[in-house]
Amino acid sequence: MRGPIVEAEGVVKTFGPIRALDGVDVAFEPGIIYGLLGPNGAGKTTLIRVLTTLLRPDAGTARVAGVDVLADPVTARTRMGLAGQFAAVDDYLTGRENVEMVGRLYGLRGDEARRRAAEVLERIGLVDAADRPVRTYSGGMRRRLDLAASMVGRPQVLFLDEPTTGIDPRSRIDIWNLIQDLVADGTTILLTTQYLDEADQLAARVAVIDHGRVITEGTPAELKDTLGGSVVELTVPDDRRDETLQALATVTGEHPAYEPSTKKITVPAPDGARTLMAVVRRLDESGIVPDDITLRKPTLDDVFLALTGHVAQDQTQTPAAPAGRPRRRR
Amino acid sequence: MTTAAPPRSRVTLAQAIRDTGVITKRNLLRNVRLPQLLLFSTVQPVMFLLLFNYVFGGAIGQAIPPAAGGKYINWLIPGLIVQVATFGAGQTALGLTEDLSKGVIDRFRSLPMARSAVLAGRTMSDLIRNALIIALMLGVGFLIGFRYQTSLIRLLGGMAVALAFTYAMSWVMAAIGLAVKNPEAAQSAVFLPVFPLVFASSVFVPTQTMPDWLRAFADNQPITVTTNALRGLILGEGALLPGQTVEGQILAALAWSAAILAVFAPLAVRVYRRTVS
Ligand SMILES: Nc1ncnc2c1ncn2[C@@H]1O[C@H](COP(=O)(O)OP(=O)(O)OP(=O)(O)O)[C@@H](O)[C@H]1O
Ligand SMILES: [Mg+2]
Numbered sequence: 001m002r003g004p005i006v007e008a009e010g011v012v013k014t015f016g017p018i019r020a021l022d023g024v025d026v027a028f029e030p031g032i033i034y035g036l037l038g039p040n041g042a043g044k045t046t047l048i049r050v051l052t053t054l055l056r057p058d059a060g061t062a063r064v065a066g067v068d069v070l071a072d073p074v075t076a077r078t079r080m081g082l083a084g085q086f087a088a089v090d091d092y093l094t095g096r097e098n099v100e101m102v103g104r105l106y107g108l109r110g111d112e113a114r115r116r117a118a119e120v121l122e123r124i125g126l127v128d129a130a131d132r133p134v135r136t137y138s139g140g141m142r143r144r145l146d147l148a149a150s151m152v153g154r155p156q157v158l159f160l161d162e163p164t165t166g167i168d169p170r171s172r173i174d175i176w177n178l179i180q181d182l183v184a185d186g187t188t189i190l191l192t193t194q195y196l197d198e199a200d201q202l203a204a205r206v207a208v209i210d211h212g213r214v215i216t217e218g219t220p221a222e223l224k225d226t227l228g229g230s231v232v233e234l235t236v237p238d239d240r241r242d243e244t245l246q247a248l249a250t251v252t253g254e255h256p257a258y259e260p261s262t263k264k265i266t267v268p269a270p271d272g273a274r275t276l277m278a279v280v281r282r283l284d285e286s287g288i289v290p291d292d293i294t295l296r297k298p299t300l301d302d303v304f305l306a307l308t309g310h311v312a313q314d315q316t317q318t319p320a321a322p323a324g325r326p327r328r329r330r
Numbered sequence: 331m332t333t334a335a336p337p338r339s340r341v342t343l344a345q346a347i348r349d350t351g352v353i354t355k356r357n358l359l360r361n362v363r364l365p366q367l368l369l370f371s372t373v374q375p376v377m378f379l380l381l382f383n384y385v386f387g388g389a390i391g392q393a394i395p396p397a398a399g400g401k402y403i404n405w406l407i408p409g410l411i412v413q414v415a416t417f418g419a420g421q422t423a424l425g426l427t428e429d430l431s432k433g434v435i436d437r438f439r440s441l442p443m444a445r446s447a448v449l450a451g452r453t454m455s456d457l458i459r460n461a462l463i464i465a466l467m468l469g470v471g472f473l474i475g476f477r478y479q480t481s482l483i484r485l486l487g488g489m490a491v492a493l494a495f496t497y498a499m500s501w502v503m504a505a506i507g508l509a510v511k512n513p514e515a516a517q518s519a520v521f522l523p524v525f526p527l528v529f530a531s532s533v534f535v536p537t538q539t540m541p542d543w544l545r546a547f548a549d550n551q552p553i554t555v556t557t558n559a560l561r562g563l564i565l566g567e568g569a570l571l572p573g574q575t576v577e578g579q580i581l582a583a584l585a586w587s588a589a590i591l592a593v594f595a596p597l598a599v600r601v602y603r604r605t606v607s
Contacts, residue, residue: 052440054606074341084440088433090356092363104352105443107345113426133363149437 005030005157005188006051011060013046013212020046021057022212028131028205028260033183035203035220036192037300039308043212044192045085048159051190052082064120078106081150085161087142091135094123095126095145098134098150116152124148124213126179148179158182160191164198176202181182196300206300210308220300227298227306228270232279234293235263247286251278257305266302269295346444353438353451354458357425361459368459372419372466375414379471382534393536397568399479401459405569407471407487407535408560411464412553415492416528419499420462420520422506427516430508435606449602453500460496464489475536479565488563491583495556497592505598508605532557537569552586559583 004027013021028034038044049055050304053073057114062069064080089098096117103113105266121130124144134145143163150158163179164172179202183189193199199206202221207217216223236244241258246305248256252275256267269275276295283290341349341473382390387402398405426449429435438448461505468476478485503520510519530544531537531553537545549571561569562576570579 052418054436074442076430077440080440082437082440084436086433088437090360090434092360097359101352102437102441105349105438105441107442116560153441207394308584 004028005066006034006062006064006190008047008051008062009060011047011050011062013043013055013057014049017210021050021060021197024060024209024212024214026207026214026217028188030188031183031186032204033179033189033191033202034205035199036190036209037196037206037304038192038209039197040194042209042308044209044210045161047209048082048161048190048192052080052159053077056094078153080154080157082158083143083146083150083151083161083163084158085114085165087146088136089142089145091109094131094133094193095137095141095148096121096130098145099148101151102149104129108152113152120151123181124151125174125230138171140167140174143167143171143175144178151182157188157190158270160189162192162194165194172198177213196304200300208304215307216303223300223303224298227268227302228275229297230269230272230275230295231298231302232267232269232293232295233277234265234267234279234290236265236288236290236298238263240288241265243286244288244290247288248279249281251275251282255308257302259305266305268298334347340440341444346446349444349447350444350450350454353447354454357452357455358458359493364551371418371459372463374417375410375463375467376470378413379403379406379467380474382410385475385568386534389535390535393539395536395569397565399477399565401475402479403474403476404479404565406534407468407476407563408564409531409557409561410467410471411488411492412495412531412557413497413528413533414464414467415460415496415556416499416524416553417521418463419456419496419502419503420524421459422452422456422500423503423516423520424509424513425456426507427511428505430511430605431513439606446599449504450600453497453504456500457493457497460582461489461493464492465549480563484563488560491556491563491580494584494587495552496520498587498594501591501594501598505601507596508598508601511605527551527553532561547552552590555579555586556583 006026006028008024008026009029010039011021012019012139022043024043024047036047046055049063050057051069053069056070064076067076079105093101099117099120100113103116104110108116109198121127124147126141126144126148129141134142137145147160147163150160155198164175167175172297176198179189179191203220205217205219206223207214208223211213214227230317244265245256248265252268252270254268256265257280258265267275267279276293280293344586346438347566383406384405387406391400391402394402394405435448439445506519507516510516530540530548531551532548533553537548537554540548558570558574562574562579567576570576
């Protein structure tokens with residue numbers, strides 16, 4: 001297929017006064033993993049719900065696998081799979097029954113659904129537990145089963161909303177491997193995540209969404225490059241913080257980012273060690289002695305912090321502010 | 331593959347029926363896997379049966395028509411069947427709110443299945459479930475002395491009238507549950523309006539002893555009419571008030587069920603559409 005496999009243009013969705021999606025434009029190429037990043041309440045789930053036909057937007061258009069999801073939702077649904085933010089599996093059915101049922105609802109005949117369920121369960125590593133009621137499953141197993149169910153229809157596009165949130169590191173790796181396998185088979189995957197290392201590891205491209213708008217899009221490497229080659233990270237005593245932030249703003253012409261939960265200040269360092277030295281000199285002139293200062297490669301967390309003004313796992317809600325421009329917290 | 335506007339595909343009737351079957355089976359499996367659910371639903375009517383029969387039976391027994399063969403339980407059973415039909419329908423609201431809160435409905439809606447199958451399958455499985463509970467209760471009734479006074483065919487006819495009523499009530503409950511959304515809130519939202527309706531009826535006691543204003547209501551509301559239809563079928567015309575006929579009560583009961591269905595099925599579908607998007 002030529003051109004993007006998932007496309008959205010000017011998608012707006014409001015819930016009363018909340019503009020959950022405020023004009024989203026995306027165009028995702030087929031055959032890769034896309035990471036959709038954004039703080040809590042950014043609109044990730046809402047965007048996925050629009051793309052998977054669960055929610056009608058107030059404005060805009062969306063196409064998935066060449067089908068207009070608003071004009072022809074039934075056909076669109078045959079081409080996609082969804083594993084929502086919370087595993088939607090039936091506790092009192094067995095794993096196999098859960099997957100078979102979804103297969104039947106994709107329109108497979110009884111024996112076909114059975115064969116396909118066995119295949120998917122094998123692939124997802126749940127064969128041994130397949131005939132146990134799901135209520136005896138661990139959280140990670142439930143997630144995997146949910147993923148299995150979203151795969152039965154051989155979707156061209158798979159939407160995974162936070163597929164690894166709240167599960168232990170080992171199960172997380174299992175799910176990562178599975179996602180990578182799927183993409184190797186040609187499925188396009190759109191996943192949201194709160195873990196930026198996950199996006200860094202898995203996603204070929206990421207889109208950052210904040211306040212209902214896509215504020216940047218690119219490969220993880222491209223995004224990190226926007227911060228320059230390195231970042232200077234420092235901590236200062238609390239009573240000198242405001243002063244430090246003001247002082248450092250003059251060093252590179254870019255605003256330093258401050259994250260309250262870690263008390264860390266980060267400054268883009270396009271010139272590497274030279275920037276570090278400039279920072280140190282500037283601090284010295286102001287008589288500020290940092291508790292700690294390092295020069296390091298930027299991570300997606302830094303990109304995220306610079307773009308949205310807060311860290312990804314931050315659970316607090318920020319007041320509405322114009323999107324697309326770095327913000328700092330006081 | 332990306333040709334011009336693809337034809338809008340619709341779900342066929344055959345597929346809708348098949349999907350409804352899949353959902354019905356899924357809902358019923360829950361009752362099989364958690365048999366205590368079915369048991370709890372049967373315990374309450376059986377308890378009512380025993381309590382009313384042995385505690386109030388002697389006192390109320392004086393007021394019941396002779397068509398009951400002199401036994402309060404014969405008079406009580408048709409009423410209890412309608413009571414079970416009414417309360418059992420509440421399960422539809424609880425099941426739907428639970429599916430909503432667990433994200434199961436979202437999963438269904440992301441699949442290329444017939445949308446109507448979610449509500450059709452839910453009401454169908456609850457109909458089957460309520461039929462089972464009624465059968466279980468009849469069994470207990472037989473054990474402690476219930477005997478129909480007409481014929482087996484007429485008893486089965488009575489069941490059919492009761493099932494039509496419970497099916498219609500399921501759609502009322504579906505609309506309530508979908509409007510309330512939250513499973514805990516649905517509990518009270520469903521049972522609060524139903525309780526007075528069941529008691530201000532001919533289910534437990536003849537309406538003649540009620541004050542006039544209450545009796546005017548009680549004699550004409552669907553639970554009483556349906557109960558009367560069942561009594562007429564199971565015990566004969568002598569169980570009805572003077573001037574009432576068995577056919578008249580059956581027609582009135584079926585008309586009520588049809589009317590409830592005609593109003594609440596489209597309403598439930600509307601509320602469903604609004605709730606889920
Ligand atoms: N059904 C709804 N009714 C009202 N507001 C809603 C609804 N769904 C989402 N919102 C609001 O829309 C905004 C975007 O929510 P959304 O769930 O898309 O965020 P998210 O990026 O998925 O967040 P999270 O990381 O917490 O999952 C939030 O402010 C949320 O409160
Ligand atoms: Mg979300």
